Amino acid sequence: MKYSETNEIWRLYPEFDFIEVSTLGRVRTLDRVVSNGKGTRVEKGKILKQGLNKNGYLRVAFRKDSKLVNKSVHRLVAHTFLSNQKKLPEINHKDNNKLNNSVSNLEWCSHKYNIEYREKYGKSSAEVSGCPVYAVNLDTLEISKFESQREAGRILGIVNQSINSVLKGRLKTTHGYVFAKAGEEDEIVKLEVEK
Numbered sequence: 001m002k003y004s005e006t007n008e009i010w011r012l013y014p015e016f017d018f019i020e021v022s023t024l025g026r027v028r029t030l031d032r033v034v035s036n037g038k039g040t041r042v043e044k045g046k047i048l049k050q051g052l053n054k055n056g057y058l059r060v061a062f063r064k065d066s067k068l069v070n071k072s073v074h075r076l077v078a079h080t081f082l083s084n085q086k087k088l089p090e091i092n093h094k095d096n097n098k099l100n101n102s103v104s105n106l107e108w109c110s111h112k113y114n115i116e117y118r119e120k121y122g123k124s125s126a127e128v129s130g131c132p133v134y135a136v137n138l139d140t141l142e143i144s145k146f147e148s149q150r151e152a153g154r155i156l157g158i159v160n161q162s163i164n165s166v167l168k169g170r171l172k173t174t175h176g177y178v179f180a181k182a183g184e185e186d187e188i189v190k191l192e193v194e195k
Contacts, residue, residue, distance in 0.1 A: 006012055011080050021080040025073055025101030027060045056098050073101045084108045132182035
């Protein structure tokens with residue numbers, strides 16, 4: 001089942017009866033009665049703030065029986081919405097963006113598959129956004145410098161995955177351009193000499 005960005009669906013997380021997870025990767029608590037040692041009180045539900053863990057994944061924290069619980073958002077989404085009949089241990093982000101926890105971007109996988117997928121499809125645009133790149137128009141041999149791969153894609157109208165494929169050597173060109181990262185200008189000098 002595909003989920004659109006405008007069709008957010010909330011579902012109860014299987015492990016906790018007061019946590020709901022959405023198809024877009026949001027997490028919220030439900031109203032509940034909690035014991036505080038002196039009696040009980042009603043705790044209002046709320047959307048949980050997400051923070052980055054040391055590996056760059058989004059996580060949420062909440063209390064269960066006075067104990068602090070930390071959970072990775074992508075694992076919450078996968079456990080709530082994706083079947084895992086083969087009992088696979090890891091979750092792959094299809095676009096390689098650890099911050100995109102939409103259910104349509106996640107899949108259960110083996111450790112080997114997760115590594116091979118990342119090697120094949122490279123880093124996400126979020127991970128390479130700060131690296132300057134050069135683009136050479138193969139018709140005019142005009143060289144343009146961009147502050148990031150994302151900027152080059154936006155200005156030239158080329159998806160980041162295509163640019164990344166050229167930078168990683170899987171493609172020679174895309175959309176009439178050759179790309180090189182800053183520091184790899186030798187490739188651009190070769191093209192200038194050939195002109």
